[in-house]
Amino acid sequence: MSYQEKSTWGYGIITIVVFGYYLLTIEPQFRGASIEGSGYAGRMLAAILVYVVASIVLHIFISMVSPSEAGLEDQRDRDIYQFGEYVGQYLSAFGAFIALLMALAQWDYFWIANSIYLGFGAATLLASIVKIIAYRRGL
Amino acid sequence: MVKPTKISNSIRALRFSHGEMTQAELAKHVGVTRQTVIAIERGRYSPSLEVAFQIAQVFDAALEDVFQYPKD
Numbered sequence: 001m002s003y004q005e006k007s008t009w010g011y012g013i014i015t016i017v018v019f020g021y022y023l024l025t026i027e028p029q030f031r032g033a034s035i036e037g038s039g040y041a042g043r044m045l046a047a048i049l050v051y052v053v054a055s056i057v058l059h060i061f062i063s064m065v066s067p068s069e070a071g072l073e074d075q076r077d078r079d080i081y082q083f084g085e086y087v088g089q090y091l092s093a094f095g096a097f098i099a100l101l102m103a104l105a106q107w108d109y110f111w112i113a114n115s116i117y118l119g120f121g122a123a124t125l126l127a128s129i130v131k132i133i134a135y136r137r138g139l
Numbered sequence: 140m141v142k143p144t145k146i147s148n149s150i151r152a153l154r155f156s157h158g159e160m161t162q163a164e165l166a167k168h169v170g171v172t173r174q175t176v177i178a179i180e181r182g183r184y185s186p187s188l189e190v191a192f193q194i195a196q197v198f199d200a201a202l203e204d205v206f207q208y209p210k211d
Binding site: 001002003069072073074075076077079135137138139 | 144172173175178183184189
C-alpha cells in the first residue's frame with residue numbers, strides 16, 4: 001500500500017470517528033431538542049480542530065512506519081486524488097446550497113452551520129471512499 | 140465509475156526478459172511507486188503518455204511493443 005493510499009485510509013477513518021462523534025453530540029437537536037444553550041458551535045470548532053490535529057499526527061505516524069515512502073506521490077496518486085475530490089465536491093456544493101436556502105428562509109444559525117459542516121464532512125468521506133475504490137479496483 | 144482499460148501491456152514479459160527486473164526496480168527507473176507499476180501491469184491504470192514512454196525507454200523498446208490497444 002502506497003503512502004498516499006495509507007493517507008487516504010487515514011483521512012477516511014478520522015472523518016468517520018470525528019465527524020461521527022460530532023453528529024452524535026448534536027443528535028438531540030436533530031430530534032427536536034432546544035438549540036438554545038446546546039453549545040454546538042464550540043463542539044463544531046473542537047471537531048474541526050481535532051480533525052486537523054489528528055490528520056497531522058496520522059501523517060507523522062505513517063511517515064515513521066514507512067520512512068522511505070514518506071510524502072511520495074506519482075501521477076496515479078494525483079489522478080486518484082483529483083477524481084475523488086471531483087466526486088466529493090458535489091456534496092460540499094449541495095450542503096452549501098441547502099445552507100443558502102436556509103439563510104434565505106432565515107432559519108436558525110444552527111441549521112445553516114450544520115448544513116455546511118455536514119456537506120464538508122460527507123464530501124470528505126465520499127472522496128475518501130471513491131479514492132480507496134480507485135486504489136483497489138483501478139481508475 | 141471504475142472501468143477497466145482497453146490497453147494491454149507486455150510489461151511483465153519485458154521485465155523477465157530484462158534480467159528478471161522487479162516491479163520495484165522498474166518503479167525506481169520510471170519514478171513512480173511500486174503500486175503504480177502493479178496497477179499498470181494488471182491493466183487497472185492507464186499511465187500518462189510520459190510514463191508510458193519512460194517505461195518503453197527502460198526496456199529500450201518501442202511504445203507499441205510495450206502497450207497495445209485493440210483495433211475496433
